[in-house]
Amino acid sequence: MGYQVNVQPSGRQFEVLDGETVLEAGIRQGIGLPYGCKDGACGSCKCKKISGTVEHKPYQPSALSEEEAAQDYVLTCRAVPGSDLVLESRQVTSEGAYPVRKMPVRVMGMEQLSSDVMRLTLQLPANAPMQFHAGQYLDFLLKDGQRRSYSMATAPHQVDPNKPQVELHVRHMPGGKFTDHVFSAMKEKEILRVEGPFGSFFLRDNSAGPVLFLASGTGFAPIKAILEHMTHTGNQRKVTLYWGARRPVDIYMHQWMLDYCEAHPNVTYVPVVSDALPEDVWEGKRGLALDQMLQDHPDMSDYQLYACGVPAMVHAAHAQCVGKAGLSEDAFFADAFTSLKDKTAPEATA
Ligand SMILES: Cc1cc2nc3c(=O)[nH]c(=O)nc-3n(C[C@H](O)[C@H](O)[C@H](O)COP(=O)(O)OP(=O)(O)OC[C@H]3O[C@@H](n4cnc5c(N)ncnc54)[C@H](O)[C@@H]3O)c2cc1C
């Protein structure tokens, strides 16, 4: 026997089967809940429990603090209901989410964009093309049952139905099971299994207001897809992208962004470098991209902010922009690029 979950204020209702987490049930039934890692590490799925009881599976305290738990906030990716539930999540709409499917993919292209970033081009099955929002991600299903998440840098309209391909930007994590393979043994034509689309990092059309994008490193990948989607749909919202990296070479599509801005006067691009070496030629901003964004936008009350990349930056962006800089909680969207390291930190909370 399962439990009913009602999400306010949309009024969306769905059933959670015995032992399932709220998020697993939501994804299974196409309810557009907000989430990122699905693993209790990023905090993107956090929402307020209005009534009912849940048991949390282990999660990282950085995703849900003791104080938040005491105030009845829950992580839907870890929360197993113990009764019917009413949750509050203003980002949930009445729209259905795209179906999630498992499928084989073939590696069609491998291009090194910098010393530690690889552009992987994947061929998807042509018989039933995957539908997705620009900015969503897919999971590689590894042979041992583990998963690795990667954002699609391609917008849906760019996918040719006769030869469907998507582009990913994969950063090498030395010692990492998947990316060590990508940067050493992987060859074109290799077949992998993926599941998708996942995630809630896509542009919300409920506002015509200005948009801030904040990316670190390969956090640029889904933002590229969203920018291309905006071009395709003729979306003229004012956009500013802050792209932070350690060195200029790590801003691996700098020229692409300069060309994009040239063609799109509504888009401003601010690359920011934190650890340039003496030999680096760099006339742009220095420091942290988040600090630069806050300096340029002390009042974000009219904005939506989409932050993507290393978890520390995403968490800092939430802490420093929501409330403090006037940004509304409902206007903050994020994909924190958590890895096994973030998910296995020893202080997981039960
Ligand atoms: C929604 C989402 C979207 C993402 N999109 C992208 C993207 O577009 N591009 C991108 O580059 N990345 C992306 N990521 C991040 C990417 O999924 C991770 O970096 C991924 O885990 C790397 O896989 P791996 O097997 O190479 O490394 P992992 O096995 O995950 O290991 C990562 C690092 O942690 C170390 N490590 C492993 N286990 C432990 C441990 N127990 N204790 C301490 N250290 C440990 C490893 O040595 C390695 O350096 C995304 C993540 C999420 C959640």
Ligand code: FES
């Ligand atoms: S999706 Fe729940 S903590 Fe990341």
